[in-house]
Amino acid sequence: MCTHRLLVKNLTLRTLATFPKQTQHPVFHSQRPQSLSSSPSNYYLENGVTLVQSQYGTNQEPFLSASLSDSLLVEKVLLGLKQGKLNHLCNYLCRLNPVLVVEVIFRCRENLQLGLKFIDLILLNCPNFKHSSQSLSAMIHILVRGRRVLDAQALILRMVRKSGVSHIEIVDSLVSTYSKCGSNSLVFDLLVRTYVQARKLREGFEALKALRSNGFCVSINAGNSLLGGLVKVGWVDLAWEVYGELVSSRIQLNVYTLNIMVNALCKDGKIDGFKLFISNMAEKGVCTDIVTYNTLINAYCREGLLEEAFQLKNSMASKGLRPELFTYNAMINGLCKVGNYARAKEVLYEMLQIGLSPDTTTYNTLLVESSRKDIISEAKGIFHEMSCPGVVPDLVSFSSIIGVLSRNGHIDHALLYFRDMKIEGFVPDNVIYTILINGYCRNGKMLEALKLQDEMLEQGCVMDVVTFNTILNGLCREKMLGDADKLFNEMVERGVFPDLFMVIVNTKSLL
DSSP, X not given: OHHHHHHHHHHHHHHHHHGGGXXXXXXXXXXXXXXXXXXXXXXXXXXXXXXXXXXXXXXXXOOXXXXXXXXXXXXXXXXXXXXXXXXXHHHHHTTOOHHHHHHHHHHTTTOHHHHHHHHHHHHXXXXXXXXXXXXXXXXXXXHXXXXXXXXXXXXXXXXXXXXXXXXXXXXXXXXXXXGGGTOOTHHXXXXXXXXXXXXXXXXXXXXXXXXXXXXXXXXXXXXXXXXXXXXXXXXXXXXXXXXXXXXXXXXXXXXXXXXXXXXXXXXXXXXXXXXXXXXXXXXXXXXXXXXXXHHHHHHHHHTTOHHHHHHHHHTGGGGTOOXXXXXXXXXXXXXXXXXXXXXXXXXXXXXXXXXXXXXXXXXXXXXXHHHHTTOHHHHHHHHHHXXXXXXXXXXXXXXXXXXXXXXXXXXXXXXXXXXXXHHTTOOOOHHHHHHHHHHHHHTTOHHHHHHHHHHHHHTTOOOOHHHHHHHHHHHHHTTOHHHHXXXXXXXXXXXXXXXHHXXXXXXXXXX
């Protein structure tokens, strides 16, 4: 027995002593070789060295197995990291495989900075390294621990977008490397958020369920991110499934969850169901806020249910809430949509009385409606009012006032606003040019209309079917048939065709 131990000890020493000479053999493999312990001619020593008897006899020198080569490579990488010999490490990095990358990261668990240094070396020096889901997951855990969230998310996105990699594989790889990397649940929040940002919402939901089946729950912030993404694209039914998953997971819901789901009810045309939902949320300790009321009021106004909107606004005080700019803008917009301009103006004055300052959206809503009704004095008054408190008119403001003036024969006055608009630094678009051209055409000033057309083209604007039809109609009414025929041929060459109504109108004008 003693003789056998001595023999094994001597063989071990000889093996380690002769290892540097074995350069002609492969240095490492991606997997540990199959066990040879069943063969009587093979021995496994306590230090992990495998002695394999040569098929040519027992007089051959023993050699190291691939598993030891891998182990030595890992040790050399770790030693280089600790000693700071980064240039020397580059010679070893190209010999690594995903399995060894995971092993190095696991060994760096207690030394976070060492792990981060290793990951930086891999990412910088091996950009084409073919990572596995396991190696990427291990790197992600370390990056999250090091608070390098953006870098971690970039690697998650790489996994999410990788062809042939399912959400199950991604979750399994993150879960299996979780404890050995000393990670935290922020990784799983980041996974769900990345699915949302990548617009893979269904996969995000499946990942959420897979995490739960593995005993992990995401935070309510990640859950809200998924809920918000689903409601935004109109996948309301799936959003309610996610909501049910969050509730059954006993995650503490918050007011953001409430507001997202109230928005889901409104988008799904189920506004009447909000009272029951709000009551259920109140039982969970989640109460409404100003966003909840604004969402509901805006939904009522979109549906033309103005009285319900006013009732809800008036009930805000009992909850300790005060209507804000968004609240009033929603109501003014709703009133203008149903043509109740007078009451919309009353809401504007109510805003001013309680000290709220209207913004460009407020005035534009009123300006568009007064222009649509061709109330010139009202439109001019609104435009003047919005300039006094320092609210800056935008292209919508200018196009509305220019439109109402030019349609009603005040083309010269409209041109003054057109000039002011350019002085303010706004670049006219094809809509504003078409509005002015239409004003000229309505008043029979075709030469001015054609000059404005030339200016429009010089400014890089593209004539669409509305512009062509406007000029074509004006030419036909003025009996400028040659110019009309030339313009019609130009339309056809550009692939733009007049609509049927314009063809009928213009044909009648030729008769």
